[in-house]
Amino acid sequence: MNEPMTQPQAQAPTPAEMQGPQYETDAVRLFFESMASVVGVDTVFGDPVTAGNQVVIPVSESSMGGGVGVSYFPDEHGQMQQRIIRAGAGGGGAANTRPVAAIVISPEGVRVKPIIDANRLALSGITSTAALWQGVAALVKALRKDRRR
Amino acid sequence: MADLLRIARALRPALSVRTLQGQPLMVGERQITPIARSVCLTVGVPHGPLALGWVWARPIAVLETWQGRVRRIPIYDATRLVLAIPLVISILLLLATASISRKRNTRLRRRA
Numbered sequence: 713m714n715e716p717m718t719q720p721q722a723q724a725p726t727p728a729e730m731q732g733p734q735y736e737t738d739a740v741r742l743f744f745e746s747m748a749s750v751v752g753v754d755t756v757f758g759d760p761v762t763a764g765n766q767v768v769i770p771v772s773e774s775s776m777g778g779g780v781g782v783s784y785f786p787d788e789h790g791q792m793q794q795r796i797i798r799a800g801a802g803g804g805g806a807a808n809t810r811p812v813a814a815i816v817i818s819p820e821g822v823r824v825k826p827i828i829d830a831n832r833l834a835l836s837g838i839t840s841t842a843a844l845w846q847g848v849a850a851l852v853k854a855l856r857k858d859r860r861r
Numbered sequence: 862m863a864d865l866l867r868i869a870r871a872l873r874p875a876l877s878v879r880t881l882q883g884q885p886l887m888v889g890e891r892q893i894t895p896i897a898r899s900v901c902l903t904v905g906v907p908h909g910p911l912a913l914g915w916v917w918a919r920p921i922a923v924l925e926t927w928q929g930r931v932r933r934i935p936i937y938d939a940t941r942l943v944l945a946i947p948l949v950i951s952i953l954l955l956l957a958t959a960s961i962s963r964k965r966n967t968r969l970r971r972r973a
Contacts, residue, residue: 751918753883757895760886767888769895771936777915812938815923817888822925822932826939833943840947847954854961 751776755809760817769815771824778805877901880921892926 751774758770780803811827883895898921905912920936 751916752899753881753895753897756897756918756920757883760888769886769893771895771920773917773919773938775915775917777913779911779913781911810940812920812940813936815893815934815936817891817893819889822891822893822923822934824923824934824936826937828943829940832940836944837947840944840951843951844947844954847951847958851954851958851961854958854965858961858965 757815765819767817769817770811771813771815772809772811774807774809776805776807779803874902874904881918885926890927892924894924894926896921896924 755774756772758772761768761770780801782801783799810829810832813827814825816823816825877900879899879901881897881899883897885892885894887893897918899916899918901914901916903912903914905914919938922933922935925932925934
Protein backbone atom coordinates (compact mmCIF):
# COMPACT_ATOMS: atom_id res chain seq x y z
CA MET A 713 0.00 0.00 0.00
CA ASN A 714 2.60 2.46 1.06
CA GLU A 715 5.11 1.76 -1.64
CA PRO A 716 8.17 3.96 -1.54
CA MET A 717 8.26 6.43 -4.35
CA THR A 718 11.06 5.83 -6.78
CA GLN A 719 12.56 8.62 -8.78
CA PRO A 720 13.94 7.88 -12.22
CA GLN A 721 17.71 8.03 -12.14
CA ALA A 722 18.94 10.97 -14.21
CA GLN A 723 21.75 9.80 -16.44
CA ALA A 724 24.81 11.96 -16.61
CA PRO A 725 25.74 13.16 -20.10
CA THR A 726 28.50 11.56 -22.12
CA PRO A 727 31.49 13.63 -23.32
CA ALA A 728 29.93 13.55 -26.81
CA GLU A 729 26.66 14.91 -25.43
CA MET A 730 28.63 17.61 -23.63
CA GLN A 731 29.57 18.95 -27.06
CA GLY A 732 25.86 19.30 -27.85
CA PRO A 733 24.30 22.70 -28.44
CA GLN A 734 22.86 22.92 -24.93
CA TYR A 735 26.30 22.74 -23.35
CA GLU A 736 28.34 24.77 -25.79
CA THR A 737 29.43 28.14 -24.52
CA ASP A 738 28.95 29.40 -28.09
CA ALA A 739 25.33 29.61 -27.03
CA VAL A 740 26.46 32.01 -24.32
CA ARG A 741 28.34 34.06 -26.90
CA LEU A 742 25.19 34.13 -28.99
CA PHE A 743 23.36 35.31 -25.89
CA PHE A 744 25.81 38.20 -25.48
CA GLU A 745 25.42 39.14 -29.14
CA SER A 746 21.65 39.14 -28.86
CA MET A 747 22.04 41.16 -25.65
CA ALA A 748 23.39 43.96 -27.87
CA SER A 749 20.03 44.15 -29.58
CA VAL A 750 18.22 44.14 -26.22
CA VAL A 751 20.42 46.94 -24.88
CA GLY A 752 19.48 49.21 -27.75
CA VAL A 753 17.53 52.34 -28.60
CA ASP A 754 14.53 51.39 -26.47
CA THR A 755 16.73 51.00 -23.40
CA VAL A 756 18.57 54.27 -24.01
CA PHE A 757 15.51 56.40 -24.83
CA GLY A 758 12.61 56.03 -22.38
CA ASP A 759 8.88 56.45 -22.95
CA PRO A 760 7.82 60.06 -23.61
CA VAL A 761 6.08 61.84 -20.74
CA THR A 762 3.64 64.67 -21.43
CA ALA A 763 3.69 67.58 -18.98
CA GLY A 764 1.47 70.48 -20.01
CA ASN A 765 2.39 71.49 -23.52
CA GLN A 766 5.81 69.83 -23.24
CA VAL A 767 6.91 66.28 -23.96
CA VAL A 768 9.92 64.94 -22.05
CA ILE A 769 11.94 61.92 -23.17
CA PRO A 770 14.36 60.52 -20.56
CA VAL A 771 17.75 59.45 -21.96
CA SER A 772 20.07 57.05 -20.19
CA GLU A 773 23.21 55.01 -20.75
CA SER A 774 23.10 51.24 -20.19
CA SER A 775 25.76 48.61 -19.86
CA MET A 776 25.57 44.92 -19.14
CA GLY A 777 28.28 42.33 -18.71
CA GLY A 778 28.84 38.82 -17.55
CA GLY A 779 30.70 35.59 -17.93
CA VAL A 780 30.33 31.86 -17.60
CA GLY A 781 32.74 28.99 -17.24
CA VAL A 782 32.31 25.23 -17.43
CA SER A 783 34.74 22.56 -16.29
CA TYR A 784 34.77 18.77 -16.59
CA PHE A 785 36.84 16.59 -14.29
CA PRO A 786 38.46 13.31 -15.33
CA ASP A 787 38.19 10.24 -13.09
CA GLU A 788 40.92 9.09 -10.71
CA HIS A 789 42.72 7.31 -13.57
CA GLY A 790 42.99 10.55 -15.52
CA GLN A 791 40.49 9.37 -18.11
CA MET A 792 37.14 10.87 -18.99
CA GLN A 793 34.47 8.41 -17.96
CA GLN A 794 31.90 7.12 -20.37
CA ARG A 795 29.35 9.18 -18.50
CA ILE A 796 30.62 12.44 -17.01
CA ILE A 797 29.47 12.62 -13.44
CA ARG A 798 31.82 15.31 -12.24
CA ALA A 799 31.39 18.72 -13.83
CA GLY A 800 31.17 22.26 -12.53
CA ALA A 801 29.89 25.51 -13.90
CA GLY A 802 29.66 29.07 -12.69
CA GLY A 803 28.60 32.41 -13.95
CA GLY A 804 27.97 35.98 -13.00
CA GLY A 805 26.82 39.25 -14.41
CA ALA A 806 25.92 42.85 -13.75
CA ALA A 807 23.88 45.59 -15.36
CA ASN A 808 23.99 49.36 -14.93
CA THR A 809 21.82 52.22 -16.15
CA ARG A 810 22.64 55.87 -15.59
CA PRO A 811 20.60 58.97 -16.57
CA VAL A 812 22.39 61.14 -19.12
CA ALA A 813 19.94 63.77 -20.33
CA ALA A 814 16.31 64.70 -20.92
CA ILE A 815 14.93 65.76 -24.29
CA VAL A 816 12.34 68.49 -23.86
CA ILE A 817 10.04 69.04 -26.84
CA SER A 818 7.94 72.18 -26.60
CA PRO A 819 6.18 74.39 -29.16
CA GLU A 820 9.34 76.56 -29.14
CA GLY A 821 11.60 73.71 -30.21
CA VAL A 822 13.62 70.71 -29.06
CA ARG A 823 16.18 71.09 -26.25
CA VAL A 824 18.53 68.55 -24.70
CA LYS A 825 19.02 69.15 -20.97
CA PRO A 826 22.02 67.29 -19.51
CA ILE A 827 21.73 65.45 -16.20
CA ILE A 828 24.79 65.56 -13.95
CA ASP A 829 25.31 62.58 -11.66
CA ALA A 830 26.33 64.35 -8.43
CA ASN A 831 27.09 61.14 -6.51
CA ARG A 832 29.47 59.87 -9.17
CA LEU A 833 31.15 63.27 -9.44
CA ALA A 834 31.64 63.46 -5.67
CA LEU A 835 33.10 59.95 -5.46
CA SER A 836 35.50 60.36 -8.35
CA GLY A 837 36.25 63.91 -7.25
CA ILE A 838 37.88 62.55 -4.09
CA THR A 839 40.14 60.16 -5.99
CA SER A 840 40.98 62.61 -8.77
CA THR A 841 41.86 65.32 -6.21
CA ALA A 842 44.32 62.91 -4.59
CA ALA A 843 45.79 62.02 -8.01
CA LEU A 844 46.06 65.70 -8.97
CA TRP A 845 47.74 66.51 -5.64
CA GLN A 846 50.31 63.78 -6.28
CA GLY A 847 50.85 65.07 -9.82
CA VAL A 848 51.37 68.67 -8.67
CA ALA A 849 53.73 67.50 -5.91
CA ALA A 850 55.79 65.49 -8.43
CA LEU A 851 55.94 68.45 -10.82
CA VAL A 852 57.03 70.88 -8.08
CA LYS A 853 59.71 68.40 -6.92
CA ALA A 854 61.00 68.00 -10.49
CA LEU A 855 61.09 71.79 -10.99
CA ARG A 856 62.99 72.33 -7.71
CA LYS A 857 65.54 69.67 -8.63
CA ASP A 858 65.91 71.25 -12.06
CA ARG A 859 66.62 74.71 -10.58
CA ARG A 860 69.18 73.42 -8.07
CA ARG A 861 71.35 71.95 -10.81
CA MET B 862 48.30 27.15 -14.13
CA ALA B 863 49.06 25.42 -17.45
CA ASP B 864 45.33 24.92 -18.02
CA LEU B 865 44.70 28.61 -17.38
CA LEU B 866 47.40 29.61 -19.86
CA ARG B 867 45.99 27.19 -22.43
CA ILE B 868 42.51 28.70 -22.03
CA ALA B 869 43.92 32.26 -22.16
CA ARG B 870 45.73 31.46 -25.44
CA ALA B 871 42.55 30.03 -26.96
CA LEU B 872 40.42 33.10 -26.16
CA ARG B 873 38.97 34.79 -29.24
CA PRO B 874 37.72 38.36 -28.79
CA ALA B 875 34.96 39.78 -31.00
CA LEU B 876 33.93 43.43 -31.09
CA SER B 877 30.88 44.87 -32.81
CA VAL B 878 29.87 48.54 -32.90
CA ARG B 879 26.43 49.43 -34.24
CA THR B 880 24.60 52.71 -34.69
CA LEU B 881 20.91 52.18 -34.08
CA GLN B 882 18.00 54.35 -35.13
CA GLY B 883 14.78 54.18 -33.08
CA GLN B 884 11.16 54.53 -34.13
CA PRO B 885 10.34 58.15 -35.09
CA LEU B 886 8.09 59.94 -32.61
CA MET B 887 5.60 62.60 -33.70
CA VAL B 888 5.13 65.50 -31.29
CA GLY B 889 2.83 68.07 -32.88
CA GLU B 890 4.35 68.83 -36.26
CA ARG B 891 7.83 67.75 -35.22
CA GLN B 892 9.24 64.31 -35.88
CA ILE B 893 11.87 63.12 -33.40
CA THR B 894 14.14 60.20 -34.30
CA PRO B 895 16.48 58.88 -31.57
CA ILE B 896 19.92 57.55 -32.47
CA ALA B 897 22.00 55.36 -30.16
CA ARG B 898 25.23 53.41 -30.42
CA SER B 899 25.90 49.98 -28.97
CA VAL B 900 29.27 48.36 -28.39
CA CYS B 901 29.37 44.60 -27.82
CA LEU B 902 32.58 42.87 -26.77
CA THR B 903 32.64 39.10 -26.35
CA VAL B 904 35.61 36.95 -25.40
CA GLY B 905 35.40 33.19 -25.44
CA VAL B 906 36.90 29.90 -26.45
CA PRO B 907 35.05 28.46 -29.48
CA HIS B 908 33.27 25.30 -28.22
CA GLY B 909 35.29 25.84 -25.07
CA PRO B 910 34.85 26.25 -21.35
CA LEU B 911 34.82 30.05 -20.99
CA ALA B 912 32.75 32.96 -22.33
CA LEU B 913 32.69 36.60 -21.28
CA GLY B 914 30.70 39.49 -22.67
CA TRP B 915 30.00 43.17 -22.23
CA VAL B 916 27.45 45.40 -23.94
CA TRP B 917 27.32 49.18 -23.73
CA ALA B 918 24.64 51.40 -25.23
CA ARG B 919 24.71 55.18 -25.19
CA PRO B 920 22.71 57.97 -26.84
CA ILE B 921 24.27 59.80 -29.76
CA ALA B 922 21.74 62.34 -30.99
CA VAL B 923 18.16 63.05 -31.94
CA LEU B 924 17.06 64.04 -35.42
CA GLU B 925 14.42 66.74 -35.49
CA THR B 926 12.41 66.94 -38.71
CA TRP B 927 10.27 70.06 -38.90
CA GLN B 928 8.92 71.98 -41.90
CA GLY B 929 10.94 69.83 -44.25
CA ARG B 930 14.24 70.55 -42.48
CA VAL B 931 16.30 67.99 -40.58
CA ARG B 932 18.34 69.13 -37.58
CA ARG B 933 20.75 66.85 -35.71
CA ILE B 934 20.90 67.61 -31.98
CA PRO B 935 23.83 65.83 -30.30
CA ILE B 936 23.46 64.43 -26.77
CA TYR B 937 26.52 64.95 -24.56
CA ASP B 938 27.19 63.09 -21.33
CA ALA B 939 27.87 66.04 -19.01
CA THR B 940 29.00 63.82 -16.11
CA ARG B 941 31.60 62.09 -18.26
CA LEU B 942 32.86 65.40 -19.66
CA VAL B 943 33.30 66.85 -16.15
CA LEU B 944 35.09 63.66 -15.08
CA ALA B 945 37.43 63.89 -18.06
CA ILE B 946 38.82 67.31 -16.98
CA PRO B 947 40.89 66.07 -13.98
CA LEU B 948 42.03 63.09 -16.07
CA VAL B 949 43.35 65.36 -18.83
CA ILE B 950 45.04 67.65 -16.25
CA SER B 951 46.65 64.60 -14.59
CA ILE B 952 48.00 63.37 -17.93
CA LEU B 953 49.38 66.84 -18.76
CA LEU B 954 51.07 67.04 -15.32
CA LEU B 955 52.57 63.58 -15.84
CA LEU B 956 53.91 64.55 -19.27
CA ALA B 957 55.34 67.83 -17.91
CA THR B 958 57.06 66.04 -15.02
CA ALA B 959 58.49 63.40 -17.35
CA SER B 960 59.72 66.08 -19.77
CA ILE B 961 61.49 68.07 -17.00
CA SER B 962 63.11 64.91 -15.61
CA ARG B 963 64.28 63.84 -19.08
CA LYS B 964 65.80 67.26 -19.80
CA ARG B 965 67.59 67.27 -16.43
CA ASN B 966 68.97 63.77 -16.98
CA THR B 967 70.20 64.70 -20.48
CA ARG B 968 71.94 67.80 -19.08
CA LEU B 969 73.58 65.79 -16.29
CA ARG B 970 74.78 63.17 -18.79
CA ARG B 971 76.33 65.87 -20.99
CA ARG B 972 78.17 67.40 -17.99
CA ALA B 973 79.52 64.02 -16.97
